[in-house]
Amino acid sequence: MRKDTVTPTDREARLLTRRAGRTPVYVYSREALRACVERVRAASVPGADLYYSLKANPHPGVVQTLATLVDGFDVCSLAELETALNAGMTARKVLFTGPAKSAGEAAAALAAGVMVTVESPRQATLFAAATDELGVTGRAVVRLNTPYPGRTPGADPSQNQFGVAKEDLAEVVDLLRASSLSVAGLQLFWGSQYADADIILAARKAMEEQARACVERFALQVEFVSLGGGIAMPWCDADPEVDWAGLAAAGGAATEGDAADRLPLVCEYGRSIVGPAGSLLTTVLDTKTVGGRRYVFVDAGINHVFIASRLIAGAGRGEPRVRLVDARPDARPGPAWVVGPLCSQLDVLAEGIALPEVEVGDLLLIEGVGAYGPTFSPSGFLSRDKVREIVF
Numbered sequence: 001m002r003k004d005t006v007t008p009t010d011r012e013a014r015l016l017t018r019r020a021g022r023t024p025v026y027v028y029s030r031e032a033l034r035a036c037v038e039r040v041r042a043a044s045v046p047g048a049d050l051y052y053s054l055k056a057n058p059h060p061g062v063v064q065t066l067a068t069l070v071d072g073f074d075v076c077s078l079a080e081l082e083t084a085l086n087a088g089m090t091a092r093k094v095l096f097t098g099p100a101k102s103a104g105e106a107a108a109a110l111a112a113g114v115m116v117t118v119e120s121p122r123q124a125t126l127f128a129a130a131t132d133e134l135g136v137t138g139r140a141v142v143r144l145n146t147p148y149p150g151r152t153p154g155a156d157p158s159q160n161q162f163g164v165a166k167e168d169l170a171e172v173v174d175l176l177r178a179s180s181l182s183v184a185g186l187q188l189f190w191g192s193q194y195a196d197a198d199i200i201l202a203a204r205k206a207m208e209e210q211a212r213a214c215v216e217r218f219a220l221q222v223e224f225v226s227l228g229g230g231i232a233m234p235w236c237d238a239d240p241e242v243d244w245a246g247l248a249a250a251g252g253a254a255t256e257g258d259a260a261d262r263l264p265l266v267c268e269y270g271r272s273i274v275g276p277a278g279s280l281l282t283t284v285l286d287t288k289t290v291g292g293r294r295y296v297f298v299d300a301g302i303n304h305v306f307i308a309s310r311l312i313a314g315a316g317r318g319e320p321r322v323r324l325v326d327a328r329p330d331a332r333p334g335p336a337w338v339v340g341p342l343c344s345q346l347d348v349l350a351e352g353i354a355l356p357e358v359e360v361g362d363l364l365l366i367e368g369v370g371a372y373g374p375t376f377s378p379s380g381f382l383s384r385d386k387v388r389e390i391v392f
């Protein structure tokens with residue numbers, strides 16, 4: 001097991017499978033969620049509120065557990081909004097994000113009293129009209145467009161479609177000022193899956209500077225600035241571990257300036273909170289050797305764990321961490337191709353990994369896949385059963 005992942009013991013895995021009644025089943029550990037939140041908080045911007053992004057894992061049991069551990073939620077759909085509110089999070093601490101909300105989503109978010117991100121003049125107009133129609137006031141968070149830094153030192157930044165373009169900013173501010181929405185905050189999300197502390201710290205600093213310039217230019221009185229998150233979920237064997245120590249050590253040096261002069265800050269994290277806290281349990285259905293390759297067929301496919309698909313993992317990305325539950329003590333690992341039961345050549349979960357001999361009915365555990373699991377997978381493909389999910 002890697003240092004950055006918390007997985008069930010063999011005994012827990014066996015009992016959880018019986019509790020679920022069948023495999024495949026995702027199992028999320030409350031204890032691990034707590035440990036992950038603590039670790040992310042220590043690595044976050046000191047003093048910043050910690051928001052959990054439901055897009056990473058909206059399972060109600062996970063969200064309920066996190067409602068007591070984090071300061072707010074970021075939601076991206078009406079279903080996520082309901083999950084967040086049902087979990088007991090106060091509406092004032094829920095942020096409805098996304099680059100293009102529909103009129104229905106705008107009205108629902110404002111009726112619920114949550115904050116909404118605004119990403120264009122047209123979206124500002126949409127929210128203004130919705131407040132008028134509903135007879136309510138609202139709290140807008142203006143997302144500023146910002147390039148995403150490269151993930152490794154020296155790599156190029158990438159452009160993206162999110163946030164208000166620099167040239168549209170004055171118009172958005174004017175529209176909001178003329179509306180029943182306050183400019184409650186600014187959001188500067190600068191990307192995902194970063195492991196290098198220097199890159200993360202530099203991004204936070206650059207975002208805080210960009211936010212300060214915007215606040216000064218428009219004399220805004222914001223309640224907070226969201227500086228993004230970005231911390232990675234390493235789950236492939238080749239992924240670098242996050243520099244947790246480097247981030248924690250940076251402490252107050254992450255951004256410069258007098259603490260009293262600092263804007264109240266928020267950071268948003270998804271994968272780094274739930275990724276390491278979840279595993280997928282799957283049963284061996286068959287084995288065979290073709291062209292010298294040992295194939296192990298399991299009952300989980302890319303319709304349940306799309307993140308393992310070659311479409312996402314890509315060549316050379318590394319392989320998921322797969323463990324045989326209750327491996328016999330004398331078992332010698334050999335190369336195996338772990339594949340799902342779908343009739344698609346894409347249904348490959350792990351290539352050439354070291355795995356002991358397995359038999360039909362054996363249980364395999366894929367570690368560190370608690371984020372972007374079932375809701376990120378093409379679950380409708382072949383109309384097969386949905387994967388189960390339980391929290392323990």
Ligand SMILES: Cc1ncc(COP(=O)(O)O)c(C=O)c1O
Nearest residue numbers: 053189192193229268269270271
């Ligand atoms: C605005 C926003 N906040 C938070 C997140 C969560 O990111 P992560 O899972 O990388 O922590 C995302 C991811 O796309 C996002 O777009």
